[in-house]
Amino acid sequence: MITLHHVAASRSFRTLWLLEELGLPYAVKHYKIRDGSLRDPAFLEISPAGRVPALEVDGKVIFESQAITQYLCESRPLSGLAPKQDEPERVDYLQWLAFAETQASIIASLNLQMVFLRPPAKPSVIVLKLEVARLKATLAPLEAVLDTQDWLLEAGFSAADTLLGFNLFAVKYFVDLTEYPNILAYLDRMEARPAFKRARANDGAQEFYDKPFYAPEDYA
Ligand SMILES: N[C@@H](CCC(=O)N[C@@H](CS)C(=O)NCC(=O)O)C(=O)O
Incomplete structure (x- = not known):
């Protein structure tokens, strides 16, 4: 088991x-x-x-x-959820897997500072703004690739989507995604997958976020 x-x-x-x-x-x-x-x-x-x-x-x-x-x-x-060594999109696949953690480390930093830190501890607004800018920089290549394809790989859905795609459900707490229509459509596609729905049913209730959006200015 x-x-x-x-x-x-x-x-x-x-x-x-x-x-x-x-x-x-x-x-x-x-x-x-x-x-x-x-x-x-x-x-x-x-x-x-x-x-x-x-x-x-x-x-x-x-x-x-x-x-x-x-x-x-x-x-x-x-x-068939990962391209093999000799398949053309193997490098893209490996790159997105690793990129998922580049992005997740910024989300983790914002989570720590804006969600988990409790008064009297106070984050630096300048650092928060820098982290949000760094997070937006990780969204630009995703918005670009999703302009011409439904999933991170041209060949279709892969495990890169489960790893990196998951991040975007947390990104929306820190970045207004209306500026990223391709990412918004990607979120809808992920949520429509039967396996995603089954996973959500086994996930449990999230207990981190207690408001829909966290803005650095609110911590001034
Ligand atoms: N690079 C690791 C990161 C794992 C990680 O930090 N998970 C968080 C939840 S998103 C955690 O367990 N945090 C508990 C803690 O930091 O005490 C992975 O991708 O598995």
Whole structure:
């Protein structure tokens, strides 16, 4: 049995969605960021930095969503969710997988400063504005590629969409996406996928965001 260690609406959703796309049976073990469960010694045995996702699969324990994505697609190659070494879009695929974490690290920084930090601690508005600008810079290549294709790869939906596409559901808390019509349409396409809907049903309620938009100016 595959077991996913998961926090609702966090990066472990990437794995949850991929498991659904692959049609693999799995169990979910739920954690919460704020209740200390990710620092439990038993969990640290599974994921040494106390992060999700972690996946128990094929007698192994894997942490890091990108490694999990690559392992699942390479060990189940018939899924067709990852181009093989000799396929033309292999490089694009690898690039988007890695780019997902470039973007996610900025989202994580904004989450930390605007969502998790509690008064009297106060973020720097200048740093917040810089981070939002850096986040927008990561949206530009996505908006461009989605102008001519539905998914990150021209060949169609791939595991790069589960990894990077997931980020965009968090981006909307920090960037007004009306400036990005192709990304908005991409969000709709992702949400329409049956596997995405099944993953959402197993995700749990998100407990981070308590308002629809976080603006740096509100922290002045
Ligand atoms: N690069 C890692 C990042 C994992 C990560 O930081 N996950 C967050 C949730 S989005 C987490 O577990 N945070 C808990 C913490 O920082 O204590 C991956 O992609 O798996």
